[in-house]
Ligand SMILES: Nc1ccn([C@@H]2O[C@H](COP(=O)(O)OP(=O)(O)OP(=O)(O)O)[C@@H](O)[C@H]2O)c(=O)n1
């Protein structure tokens with residue numbers, strides 16, 4: 001058993017979703033996306049604590065949705081970028097353990113994947129990812145510049161897991177340097193540290209655009225997500 005804390009960034013604006021509210025408040029089978037996500041961790045005995053980065057004006061809503069869960073939840077104030085929200089969460093994590101970082105917008109992570117990624121992160125970074133399924137084109141001004149060989153291309157997911165002291169130090173170094181990455185592994189790579197890739201699951205989608213809600217409802221019809 002590898003006990004861990006999870007930092008869940010949940011302070012985004014959901015612009016691509018086009019909703020009138022934070023997309024994590026939208027529901028799948030009547031339950032808010034963020035509740036599905038947080039419950040996946042609260043059901044895991046390895047998860048000691050949940051750190052949720054939220055916008056201050058939304059914290060009350062999150063607290064009312066999540067008060068029933070047993071796992072302790074700490075709320076921090078998120079930032080303008082995902083990276084800043086994650087960094088805020090890392091400041092309150094015990095530096096002596098393992099930390100998982102998981103998008104609030106990914107409600108379909110499975111416990112076996114949480115355990116695999118936590119075990120892989122005892123000495124280095126580890127992420128879930130899935131191989132690219134389509135042909136990938138590099139495009140400039142609407143013209144194809146090249147077809148990118150896809151044998152080595154993977155789509156990064158979350159959770160991403162790290163020794164907590166290391167990822168916090170790298171995030172603080174990136175903040176000082178002005179380096180911004182779209183995921184936490186890219187900061188570890190930037191710092192010259194190793195990141196292992198574990199094969200994830202195509203169900204572990206990020207609720208980003210409206211059609212993802214349709215995919216999410218379909219995924220939830222499978223009983224093993226209830
Ligand atoms: N400043 C931000 C931006 C994003 N996130 C969180 O990071 C996760 C992944 O980000 P994304 O899917 O891009 O969410 P949004 O930034 O809200 O989406 P968009 O880019 O469409 O606005 C989400 O759970 C989101 O709430 C965050 O905590 N703080």
Ligand SMILES: C[C@](O)(CO)[C@H](O)COP(=O)(O)O
Pocket residue numbers: 082103155156157158182183184206
């Ligand atoms: C972290 C991530 O989910 C890995 O694919 C992705 O980079 C988040 O990107 P977003 O634009 O902040 O959703």
